[in-house]
Amino acid sequence: MGQKTLFFAGLLALTAATNAQAQSAQRSAERDLFAKIVEIPTVDGQPAEFKKLTALLSAEFRKAGITNVIVKDHDNTQTLIARWPAAKPSGKKPILLMAHMDVVAAKASDWKYPPFQFREEGGYYLGRGSNDNKAALTGIVLALQYLRAEKFEPTRDIIVLFTGDEETTGNGARRAANQWRDLIDAEYALNGDAGGGTVFPDGRVEGFGIQIAEKTYADFRMTAVNRGGHSSAPRPDNAIYALANALTAVERHRFPAMINDATRASFEMLAKGDSGQYGELLRRFLADPQDRETADLLEAMDPGSTRTRCVATMLSGGHAPNALPQKAEANVNCRIFPSVKIEDVRQQLQSLAGPDVTVSAIEGSQTPETAPSPMRDDILQAYRAAVGTRFPNAPVLPFQSAGATDGAFLRAAGIPVYGFGGLWGIVGQREGAHGLDERVWAEGFHGQIPIWMEMLRRVAGT
Numbered sequence: 068m069g070q071k072t073l074f075f076a077g078l079l080a081l082t083a084a085t086n087a088q089a090q091s092a093q094r095s096a097e098r099d100l101f102a103k104i105v106e107i108p109t110v111d112g113q114p115a116e117f118k119k120l121t122a123l124l125s126a127e128f129r130k131a132g133i134t135n136v137i138v139k140d141h142d143n144t145q146t147l148i149a150r151w152p153a154a155k156p157s158g159k160k161p162i163l164l165m166a167h168m169d170v171v172a173a174k175a176s177d178w179k180y181p182p183f184q185f186r187e188e189g190g191y192y193l194g195r196g197s198n199d200n201k202a203a204l205t206g207i208v209l210a211l212q213y214l215r216a217e218k219f220e221p222t223r224d225i226i227v228l229f230t231g232d233e234e235t236t237g238n239g240a241r242r243a244a245n246q247w248r249d250l251i252d253a254e255y256a257l258n259g260d261a262g263g264g265t266v267f268p269d270g271r272v273e274g275f276g277i278q279i280a281e282k283t284y285a286d287f288r289m290t291a292v293n294r295g296g297h298s299s300a301p302r303p304d305n306a307i308y309a310l311a312n313a314l315t316a317v318e319r320h321r322f323p324a325m326i327n328d329a330t331r332a333s334f335e336m337l338a339k340g341d342s343g344q345y346g347e348l349l350r351r352f353l354a355d356p357q358d359r360e361t362a363d364l365l366e367a368m369d370p371g372s373t374r375t376r377c378v379a380t381m382l383s384g385g386h387a388p389n390a391l392p393q394k395a396e397a398n399v400n401c402r403i404f405p406s407v408k409i410e411d412v413r414q415q416l417q418s419l420a421g422p423d424v425t426v427s428a429i430e431g432s433q434t435p436e437t438a439p440s441p442m443r444d445d446i447l448q449a450y451r452a453a454v455g456t457r458f459p460n461a462p463v464l465p466f467q468s469a470g471a472t473d474g475a476f477l478r479a480a481g482i483p484v485y486g487f488g489g490l491w492g493i494v495g496q497r498e499g500a501h502g503l504d505e506r507v508w509a510e511g512f513h514g515q516i517p518i519w520m521e522m523l524r525r526v527a528g529t
Contacts, residue, residue, distance in 0.1 A: 094513055097205075097209055097512075097513055097516070098187075098192070098509075098513075100127070100205060100208070100209065101185070101192065101197075101201070101202070101205045101512065102185035102192075102194075103123060104120065104123065104124075104201050104204065104205050105183070105185045105192075105194040105195070105196055105197050105201050106183050106184065106185050106194065107119050107120045107123070107183075108170075108182075108183045108195070109168050109169050109170055109196070109231065110169065110170060110171070110172045110173075111143075111144075111169065111172065111232070111234070111235045112143065114140075114143050114144060114145070117144050117145040117168065117169075117231050118145065120168050121138045121145050121147050121168070121229075124147055124168075124208065124229065125138065125147070125149075127208050127212065128149050128208070128211070128227075130212065131211060131212040131215040131216070132215055133149055133150070133151050133211065133215070135149060135150040135151075135152070136148070136149045137149075137250065139239075139242070139247065141238060141239065141242060142232060142236060142238045142239075144169065144231035144232045144238075144239065145168075145231045146228070146229065146230045146231055146239035146242070146243065147168070147227070147228075147229040148226065148227065148228055148229075148243070148247065148250050148251060149226070149227040150224055150225070150226050150227075150250075151211065151215075151221060151224065151225040151226075151227075152224050153221050153222055153223050153224050154220035154221055154222075155220050155221075155222050155529070156222065156223070157222035157223055159222065159223040159254060160223065160252070160253055160254035161223055161224035161225065161226050161252070161253040161254065162223060162224075162225055162226070162253055162254065162255065162256070162257065162523075162526055162527055163226045163227075163228055163251055163253035163255070163256035163257070163477075163482070164207050164225065164226065164227045164228070164256070164257050164259065165227075165228050165229075165230075165256050165257065165258040165259060165260065165473060165474065165477075165484075166200050166203050166204035166207055166228075166229055166258075166259040166260055167200050167204070167229065167230045167231070167232075167233035167234070167239075167260060167473060168201075168204065168229050168230065168231050169230070169231050169232055169233055169234050169235070170195050170196030170199065170200075170201070170234065171195070171196075171199070171234050171501045173195040173505075177503055178503055178504060179503075179504055180193070180504075182194065182195040182505075183195055185197070187509065188506075190508065190509055190510070191506040191507065191508055191509060192506060192507050192509050192512060193504060193505065193506040194505065194506075195505055196505065197505055197506055197507045198498045198499065198500045198505050198506060198507045199260070199500040199501065199505070200233070200259065200260045202490055202507045202511075202512050202515070203259030203260065203263075203488055203490055203515070204229060204259065205512075206259070206489065206490065206512070206515040206516050206519055207227065207259055207519060209516050210516050210519035210520045210523065211225070211227070211523075213516065213520055214520055214523060214524075219523075219524065219528065220528075220529075221523070221527040221528065222527060222528060222529055223254075223527050225523065225527055226250075226251055226253060228240075228243055228251050228256075228473075230243070230473055233260065233472065233473045236431060237434060237471075237473060237475075237476060239473070240473035240474075240475075240476035240477065241476045243476070243477075244476045244477050244479065244480035244482070245480060248480070252482070253482055254483075255440070255443075255446070255482060255483040255484065255485060256474065256477055256482055256483070256484045256485070257485055257486075257487040257522070257526075258278065258472060258473070258474045258484050258485065258486045258487065259487065259488055260472045260473065260474070260486070261278035261281070261468050261470075261472050261474060261486025261487075261488070262275070262276055262277055262278050262485070262486035262487045262488035263275065263276065263488030263489070263490040263491055263492070263511075263515075264276070264454065264458075264461065264488070264489075264490075264491035264492075265491060265492055265493070265494045266458070266491050266492070266493060266494065266511075267493070267494050268493055268494070272458040272461040272462075272491075273462075273494050274461060274462035274463065274464055275450070275454050275458075275461055275462070275463050275464070275488075275491070276333075276463070276464050276465075276466045276486070277446070277447065277450055277463060277464070277465050277466070277485055277486060277487060278465075278466055278467070278468050278472075278474070278484075278485065278486025279328075279329045279332075279439050279440045279441075279442050279465045279466070279467070279485060279486070280327065280328075280329035280330075280405055280437075280438070280439035280440065280466075280467040280468075281405075281434075281437070281467060281468045281469075281470070281471060281472060281474060281475055282371070282375075282402040282403055282404060282405065282467070282468070282469055282470075282471065283401075283402070283403040283404075283405070283407070283409060283433065283434055283435070283436050283437070283471070283475070284400075284401075284402060284403075284432070284433060284434040284471035284475075285400075285401045285403060285409045285412065285428060285429075285432060285433045285434075286398055286399070286400050286401075286428075286429040286432035286433075287377075287398070287399045287400075287401065287412075287413060287416055287426055287427065287428055287429065288396060288397075288398060288399075288426070288427050288428075288429055289310060289313055289314070289396065289397045289398075289399055289416070289420055289424050289425070289426050290310075290394070290395075290396050290424065290425045290426075290427070291306040291307070291309040291310040291313070291384075291394070291395045291396075291423055291424045291425075292306060292393065292394050292425075293305065293306040293309075293391065293392060293393055293394070294393065295386075295390055295391045295392065295393035296390070296391045297389070297390065297391065298388075298389045298390055298391055299389075301391065302391065304423065305391060305392065306384065306385075306391075306392040306393065306394055306395040306423075307384045307385060307392045307395045309395070309421070309423040309424055310384065310395040310396070310397055310424060312421070313397075313419065313420035313421060313423075313424040314379050314397055314399075316419040316420065316421075317377055317378075317379065317399060317416065317419055317420075318379070320377075320415075320419055321363065321374070322374045322375040322376070322377075322404075322415075323374060324352075324356055324357065324359065324362035324363075324366070324373045324374050325356070325373065325374055325375075325404045325406075325407075326352075326353075326356040326373070327404075327405055327406065327438075327439055327467070328439050328442070329405075329439040329442075329465055329466060329467035330372060330373070330466075330467050331353065332442060332464075332465040332466075333464050333465055333466040333467065334349045334352065334353055335349075335353060336462065336464045336465075337349055337464065338350050338353065340462065345368055345369075348361060348364055348365045348368065349365065352365050352373070356373075362374070370469075371402055371469035372467075372469070374404055375401060375402065375403045375404045375407055375412060376401070376402050376469075377399050377400065377401040377402075377412070377416065378399065378400055378401075379397050379398070379399050379400075380398050380399070380400045381397065381398035382396075382397045382398075383395070383396050383397075384396065398429075399416065399426075401416075402469050402470070402471070403436075405436070405437060405438055405439060405467070406436075406438065407436075408436065409428060409433055409436065410428075413426055413427075413428050434471045434475040434476070435475050435476060435478070435479035436479075437475050437478040437479050438478075439467065440478060440483035440484055440485060441483060442465050443483075443485075445526075446485055446526065447463060447465070449522055449525040449526050450463050450487060450522060451463045452521065452525060453489065453518045453519075453521040453522040453525065454489070454518055456517055456518065456521050457489075457514055457517065457518060468486065472486070474486065487522065488515065489514065489515030489516070489517070489518025489519050489522070490507070490511050490512065490514075490515040491508065491510075491511040491514065491515070492507070492508050492511055493508055496508075
């Protein structure tokens with residue numbers, strides 16, 4: 068080998084080593100920021116913790132030169148709104164990026180390790196909120212920082228909306244959609260709390276989802292009251308028995324099967340790629356959504372996909388062990404199929420409960436009743452291209468989520484919302500959102516950032 072060849076070989080090796088060091092340092096910095104964000108316990112009723120997080124996030128935005136950052140104090144929490152003005156205005160309305168800062172409370176004694184102690188184990192990052200929704204929130208911040216660093220010049224404003232009560236009241240999104248509309252008004256929103264993908268352990272991609280619809284969330288209170296008495300002289304009109312019978316009726320009830328543009332699009336794409344029993348059920352359901360037997364079988368395999376579902380989640384009753392109960396109550400949580408009215412569901416529950424139980428809607432628990440956002444080909448193609456930078460030819464499926472998000476409040480106010488995420492997990496692996504030892508796949512966390520960047524280049528660039 069000649070001296071010139073040796074020189075170039077050595078130069079290539081040095082360049083590769085330098086790039087590897089730079090990538091390692093970048094990954095370490097991303098991890099460190101994520102750890103700081105996860106370790107701030109932003110749970111309901113802790114306004115001081117939200118102030119810590121909004122201060123940290125504001126500083127991160129300002130580091131990147133995004134100085135238009137507004138923090139709103141409200142309802143014992145905070146909401147952050149940041150704006151990156153267009154460098155080359157095209158006249159198009161802004162794009163809104165959404166995530167939420169709050170997390171579900173965690174009982175430390177139930178966890179293997181302290182829930183707000185960030186750690187890494189078996190290829191996962193662990194900590195309460197790591198999956199829902201601080202991974203996407205951190206990914207948005209880092210993507211914007213990197214785009215600024217590479218001198219990206221958006222042709223429309225990019226707005227960020229980080230709320231502090233998505234897991235509870237939704238007041239941040241509700242206020243943003245109405246009271247603060249001038250600060251967040253956009254052509255459409257990309258919601259980091261809905262969307263993302265799954266990958267098989269061998270690296271093959273299963274698919275990525277773009278949420279275009281979500282069910283309505285509503286809690287109902289079932290109440291049975293009675294004059295009570297001594298337990299030595301039981302009567303048939305027992306409040307606990309009446310409530311138990313009502314809950315049994317709810318358990319056994321099947322709401323009618325339904326289909327809409329979101330679920331149809333999802334089922335059609337899934338059916339094309341599945342030659343087994345699930346694919347056959349999908350094809351039969353698409354051919355006849357009123358076929359009750361097929362709908363029930365599909366619902367058993369994919370709960371919540373074909374209808375409204377209601378389930379008892381909390382229970383209380385009685386006042387003494389030696390007295391007949393004077394009152395018994397239960398919370399019934401419903402995830403209501405789009406186009407179905409909350410009041411219609413309440414009336415159905417009342418009919419099931421019978422005359423000895425009163426069913427009332429719990430005010431403030433509901434998300435708005437919304438129709439699916441129209442599936443835009445430009446957004447779908449941009450998502451496919453963005454995911455394709457990591458997973459070429461990955462399927463991207465429009466879908467309807469059973470869970471509720473802040474997106475409902477914006478849809479109700481006329482802003483289309485698309486659940487977008489570059490984050491991915493491993494097929495069949497538990498991630499524990501809202502549960503014990505919540506975690507997020509580390510490769511998915513870091514890999515989402517280039518996907519967010521490419522998506523923004525395509526929808527907010529030239």
